[in-house]
């Protein structure tokens with residue numbers, strides 16, 4: 001039978017440790033992915049979970065996986081050459097065509113940087129596709145900073161602001177909540193600026209408030225939602241909010257829709 | 264086409280069907296009820312008319328025949344995984360008009376939501392024939408008339424039980440079998456046209472309804488036991504579960520098991536996030552799903568008015584009353 005629950009094997013090509021609990025896995029997979037989509041990742045007998053595709057290219061996908069439970073604990077013990085199981089990709093990604101020729105602001109909190117990493121890399125390689133790009137990335141502490149090498153690389157081509165909620169003796173960068181840095185943004189043309197906001201629920205709520213305060217219209221704001229998901233196919237019901245299924249209709253939503261959703 | 268069969272003839276008809284079909288109907292399971300000494304009316308295989316309970320509603324709905332409480336999706340061995348063999352025979356289900364509508368709601372989610380149908384559900388669904396049992400008076404908690412689910416034309420055979428005979432209306436597929444055991448007799452199915460309970464569903468939900476004090480009453484009254492979810496013929500949610508075998512940890516299964524939006528853990532995310540921690544919020548979510556959101560997305564209400572949730576709630580919470588209160592506050596807001 002044509003079974004959408006059937007996962008396929010994908011070999012681990014490389015593992016990069018981002019932080020103590022976040023590893024980026026590069027898997028051999030020929031999926032056709034849009035930035036912002038996710039896959040269902042599994043290990044038979046252990047479990048299955050939705051994970052964003054943080055980057056992709058010819059014959060590979062990357063996922064940045066935080067060790068938090070049953071499946072991810074076991075995933076973190078794997079070595080290159082071993083295999084994981086995936087199915088997907090699922091959901092709607094970021095509407096890159098809407099960003100073309102526009103000013104783009106990306107505000108990412110913590111692991112929220114993962115689903116937008118491929119967007120940032122795309123504009124790193126094709127800077128002419130957007131008018132300007134401004135990344136604001138917030139993390140809890142210096143030890144939680146993800147994609148440190150990429151952040152430096154991106155800073156060569158566009159504006160990158162990294163901040164931590166609380167620094168340490170070695171941290172010389174910005175300290176403070178991301179919302180404070182959003183407040184300080186100077187937008188030459190708010191109505192012509194597109195904004196992506198991804199992160200934990202509270203971070204998204206307050207960041208969006210600041211963005212709206214800068215005069216950006218709600219229809220220019222894009223968010224990505226994380227909800228419990230057991231299928232990715234519109235069947236299990238866990239991801240439902242109102243008449244919306246996050247796995248099918250999201251996880252990326254325009255704020256005009258996302259702002260109406262009440263869990 | 265109409266037929267009349269005596270009890271003996273009907274039993275012979277059933278015995279004939281049993282060669283090709285598994286036959287499920289409401290059955291009295293002695294001593295299995297919620298209280299000691301009471302019987303549970305539930306779906307079970309039947310062989311004779313006498314076993315089929317016509318005068319009570321089942322506690323659980325027929326959905327468990329299409330959607331098992333726990334269903335294996337894959338078996339894993341060390342190196343391979345395989346799908347379970349679906350060697351199930353065609354199935355006949357004796358059910359009420361509202362239950363037929365409920366299966367249409369399951370179809371909506373499992374076959375039509377998203378662009379991929381669920382193959383496990385489809386496999387079973389394609390093998391099911393409905394034998395609809397006529398409702399003459401209905402039951403105390405029923406409100407199918409308000410939900411528009413009191414009538415259905417979607418049956419293979421429609422039955423009316425009389426004192427010493429059964430009247431049937433059959434689709435062509437089953438007329439030869441009925442003709443073999445009974446005699447032709449004019450019979451037009453009747454449907455219930457009035458329930459003791461009626462509900463008004465909300466037309467439009469204003470944002471204020473989400474935070475309305477109506478819901479907070481259930482923060483303490485509801486105990487989140489989830490019985491209303493498991494007995495509901497239209498609740499479709501499941502959780503994925505992988506297991507390994509104790510005696511051979513290298514082998515195991517991926518299963519899906521029923522889940523319910525009233526039960527703890529339904530929305531839990533890594534990092535300790537969760538949504539709808541208050542039971543009243545879960546009640547709001549469930550109520551809107553059943554009589555607002557589903558319709559917005561698919562065109563029909565999910566709730567079919569079978570009233571089972573009212574029958575099973577240990578806290579005597581009445582869902583039909585919730586629907587009416589919801590409609591009232593929606594009109595006000």
Ligand SMILES: Cc1cc2nc3c(=O)[nH]c(=O)nc-3n(C[C@H](O)[C@H](O)[C@H](O)COP(=O)(O)OP(=O)(O)OC[C@H]3O[C@@H](n4cnc5c(N)ncnc54)[C@H](O)[C@@H]3O)c2cc1C
Nearest residue numbers: 049050051052064065066069070071072226227533534535
């Ligand atoms: C669209 C989407 C994209 C996502 N993208 C990513 C991503 O890119 N990277 C990423 O790392 N995650 C991502 N996630 C989140 C990821 O799916 C979850 O973290 C997932 O739960 C991990 O599965 P697990 O089996 O390891 O954790 P689980 O075992 O399911 O644990 C989940 C939570 O339950 C708790 N828990 C576990 N066991 C117990 C127990 N015995 N008792 C009490 N509590 C317990 C854990 O503390 C944890 O908070 C995404 C989710 C969605 C919906």
Ligand code: SF4
Nearest residue numbers: 361398401405407569
């Ligand atoms: S709600 Fe009651 S009366 Fe209506 S079809 Fe169902 S069982 Fe019969």
Ligand code: SF4
Nearest residue numbers: 485486488489491576
């Ligand atoms: S059956 Fe009653 S108490 Fe139990 S979850 Fe449903 S409404 Fe709450």
Ligand code: FES
Nearest residue numbers: 229232236237247
């Ligand atoms: S993840 Fe199962 S319905 Fe969305």
